[in-house]
Structures are given as structure tokens and as C-alpha cells.
Amino acid sequence: MKILLVRVSSLGDVLHNLPMVADILRNHPGATIDWVVEEGYVSLVRLNPGVRRIIPFALRRWRKSLGNPATRAEIKAFYRTLREEAYDYVFDTQGLLKTGLIMGAARVVKGGAKVGLANGSEGSGYEGISRLFHTRSIRLDPRTHAVARGRLVAAAALGYQADSAPDFGLPSPDAASRCDWMPAAPYAVFFHGTAGASKKWATENWVATGKALAPMPVLLPWGSPGEKYEAEMLAANLPHAQLLPQLSMMDAVALARNAALAIGVDTGLTHIAAAFGRPTVEIYCDSPKWKTEGNWSPVIVNLGDKGAPPSAQAVIEAARGLLDRS
Numbered sequence: 001m002k003i004l005l006v007r008v009s010s011l012g013d014v015l016h017n018l019p020m021v022a023d024i025l026r027n028h029p030g031a032t033i034d035w036v037v038e039e040g041y042v043s044l045v046r047l048n049p050g051v052r053r054i055i056p057f058a059l060r061r062w063r064k065s066l067g068n069p070a071t072r073a074e075i076k077a078f079y080r081t082l083r084e085e086a087y088d089y090v091f092d093t094q095g096l097l098k099t100g101l102i103m104g105a106a107r108v109v110k111g112g113a114k115v116g117l118a119n120g121s122e123g124s125g126y127e128g129i130s131r132l133f134h135t136r137s138i139r140l141d142p143r144t145h146a147v148a149r150g151r152l153v154a155a156a157a158l159g160y161q162a163d164s165a166p167d168f169g170l171p172s173p174d175a176a177s178r179c180d181w182m183p184a185a186p187y188a189v190f191f192h193g194t195a196g197a198s199k200k201w202a203t204e205n206w207v208a209t210g211k212a213l214a215p216m217p218v219l220l221p222w223g224s225p226g227e228k229y230e231a232e233m234l235a236a237n238l239p240h241a242q243l244l245p246q247l248s249m250m251d252a253v254a255l256a257r258n259a260a261l262a263i264g265v266d267t268g269l270t271h272i273a274a275a276f277g278r279p280t281v282e283i284y285c286d287s288p289k290w291k292t293e294g295n296w297s298p299v300i301v302n303l304g305d306k307g308a309p310p311s312a313q314a315v316i317e318a319a320r321g322l323l324d325r326s
Contacts, residue, residue: 001031002085004106006092006099007150008057009038011249011268012292014045015275016146017093019166020154021050027160034085036102043250044272048169055081059098083107089157092116092130093150100130115157121149121291146292165296168275173258179251181244182258187217188319189255189273191264192234193227198286199265201309203233208312209263210238213319221247221255221269260326261319266292274300279322285309299325 003024007017014037024031032052037045039056046054057078065071086107092099095117103114118137120126121144131137138153151162171177192206210218218241220231228246235243247255256262256273262280264270266287274280274294282294284304294300301318303310 001028001089002087002109003031003033004085004087004090005033005035005150006090006102006106007094008036008059008099008102009041009094011041011044012271013094013146014038014041015168015268015271016292017150018045018048018168018170018275019147020091020093020150021048022167022169023151023160023162023164024154024158025050026164028158034087036082040249044253047171047253050169057102079105086112088112090114091150091154091157092133093153095120095124095126095130097127097129100127100133103130104133113157115153117149117153121146123288123291143290145290145295147296170257170276173276177254178258179254182219182255183217183242185217186260187219187242188213188261188263189219189221189259190234191221191256191262191267191270191273192230193221193223194265194267196286199267201265201283201285203230205309205312205315206234207237209315209319210234210241212312212316213261214238214240216240216261216323217242219244219255219259221252223247223252261323263315263319279326281315281318281322283310283315 007014021033034053035045035051036055036057039058042054042056045051062071082105086109088109090103090106092103114135116134116137118139122142138156140149140152147166155162194200218238220234220241221244222228222231231243235241252269253272256269257276259273259278262273262278265283270282277297279299282302287306289302289305293302303314
């Protein structure tokens with residue numbers, strides 16, 4: 001059986017789609033699985049050994065230079081690569097026009113199926129026009145967890161139950177995954193940055209939490225000038241904190257993968273730490289907890305909810321509890 005997964009972005013959404021791979025291979029051990037994903041997330045998908053071939057998609061870059069002959073040549077090459085194989089099943093678990101177009105262009109064998117979402121979840125960017133490219137659309141409860149959505153779509157199409165704990169297929173921390181800039185001692189990482197201002201946790205809460213963890217090193221990543229400024233403010237108030245240089249995505253993944261403790265807002269890197277099974281405190285300030293909370297491990301604590309951010313004391317107590325267990 002040949003299967004193509006179409007989930008192109010974003011970081012957290014690609015991560016949440018990974019358990020589909022283990023589910024399919026557990027129930028159909030002979031299957032081969034390919035994946036279309038934005039080029040920036042290829043290295044994340046590559047960590048999962050169950051994916052045979054990754055087809056990079058670069059719409060974010062292409063749309064800036066669509067008139068450029070080199071860009072048009074890249075797009076043609078992408079479609080040629082996409083159509084090299086004929087699949088038994090193509091799954092679009094994103095439900096957007098752009099992913100529907102990819103599904104539409106993919107080839108299936110005679111009797112093959114193109115399967116996608118019949119509806120979006122609450123607050124999602126689902127685009128109903130994507131159903132035009134399906135041969136079968138799977139309807140789910142609008143409050144289905146982000147990890148469960150893709151798993152349930154594949155299970156319905158392939159005839160099995162997706163009722164086990166999710167397996168992200170990610171490798172365990174090892175010496176080879178550590179970077180030179182990581183401290184030798186166990187460290188905490190604060191994933192404080194997020195594109196949505198309403199999702200942020202108050203600076204004074206981060207400072208109080210960092211002081212409570214002293215002398216444990218606290219690493220402070222950032223991804224934009226605004227986040228760098230915020231990290232600098234935290235570092236100025238936490239003598240044991242380490243302001244990191246701007247990291248590549250895979251260095252940021254390694255940061256999460258090797259943390260003794262991760263504390264973060266509702267953002268992709270926080271969810272990556274949880275997927276790696278690291279002790280993680282997930283902080284929800286202005287997004288619904290039901291949608292992405294780490295609910296597969298006892299070393300993940302989810303605090304707050306939409307419109308109800310947790311207190312610093314609640315996060316400190318959760319962090320201490322996780323450290324006491326490790």
C-alpha cells in the first residue's frame with residue numbers, strides 16, 4: 001500500500017500530524033508513506049523513520065517571486081515529483097485550498113482514494129472548497145484534539161481504531177543531539193515567544209518562575225526582534241538565564257529535545273518538547289486548551305485556558321512537581 005500525506009504547515013500542525021505514521025504502519029505494516037510538507041519543516045518530518053520520502057513544498061518562498069523563471073521551474077519540478085508515484089490513498093489533513101490543489105494533482109491507482117476533512121475544528125482556518133478534491137470526506141467533532149484529527153481520518157479510511165496513545169516517532173535524547181551551546185547541567189527552557197500577542201504570558205510571571213527555578217540554568221530562545229527584546233528583558237532579571245543566539249529550526253528542536261524542563265505558551269516548540277516526552281508545562285492564555293493540550297504523558301502539565309492564563313505560582317508548583325519526579 002502506498003500512502004501520501006499532505007500536511008504542509010505550520011510547525012505545530014506538522015508535529016501533530018506525525019502520529020498518523022505510526023498508526024498506519026502498526027495496522028498496515030507493509031505500507032510506504034510519503035509526505036508533502038513546507039520546505040522549512042522537512043527536517044522535522046525526517047526525524048520520523050516511518051516516512052519513506054518527503055516532497056518539499058515551498059509556497060511561502062515561491063509566492064514572493066512567481067514571475068521569476070527559476071521559481072516557475074521549481075514549481076514544475078515539484079509537480080513532476082508529486083506525480084512520479086501513484087498512491088492507494090492520499091490524505092489531506094489540513095483542509096485548505098492549497099492542500100486540496102496538491103491532493104488534486106497527486107495520482108492515485110485505479111480504485112485509489114483521496115480522503116480529507118469534511119469540516120474544520122472550532123476556530124480553525126478550514127476551507128470548505130478543499131472538499132472538491134476528495135473522493136471521501138470524513139466528518140469529525142468540531143472539538144476533536146489536533147493530534148486526533150489526522151489519526152481519526154486515516155483510521156476511518158483504512159479500517160482500524162486509533163485509540164492508543166499517540167506515537168510521534170521521534171528519537172530519544174542522546175549525546176549526538178546536544179549542541180555545543182547547551183549547558184552541561186540539566187537546563188530549563190522558556191518558550192515565551194509567540195506570534196499572537198494575546199497568547200503571551202506576562203513578563204513578571206516568567207521572571208518569578210525563573211527565580212523559583214534558580215540555580216537551574218534557564219535558556220531563552222527567540223525568533224524575531226520583538227522576541228529577542230523580551231528574552232533580553234528576562235535575562236536581565238535572571239542571572240542564571242542564558243540568552244541564546246537565533247537558532248535554526250533544528251537547533252530549536254534539539255533545544256526542546258534535550259531540556260530537563262520545558263515551560264512554554266501555546267506554540268509549536270512547546271508542543272515539540274511535549275512530543276519528545278520531556279517534562280513540560282504548557283501555558284494557555286488566549287487559546288482553547290482542549291485543542292492542543294499535551295494529554296498523552298504524565299510528565300506534561302497543561303495550565304490555563306482561553307481568557308484564563310495561569311498564575312506564576314501554579315506554573316512554579318507544576319514545574320517543581322515535574323522536577324521532583326525526574
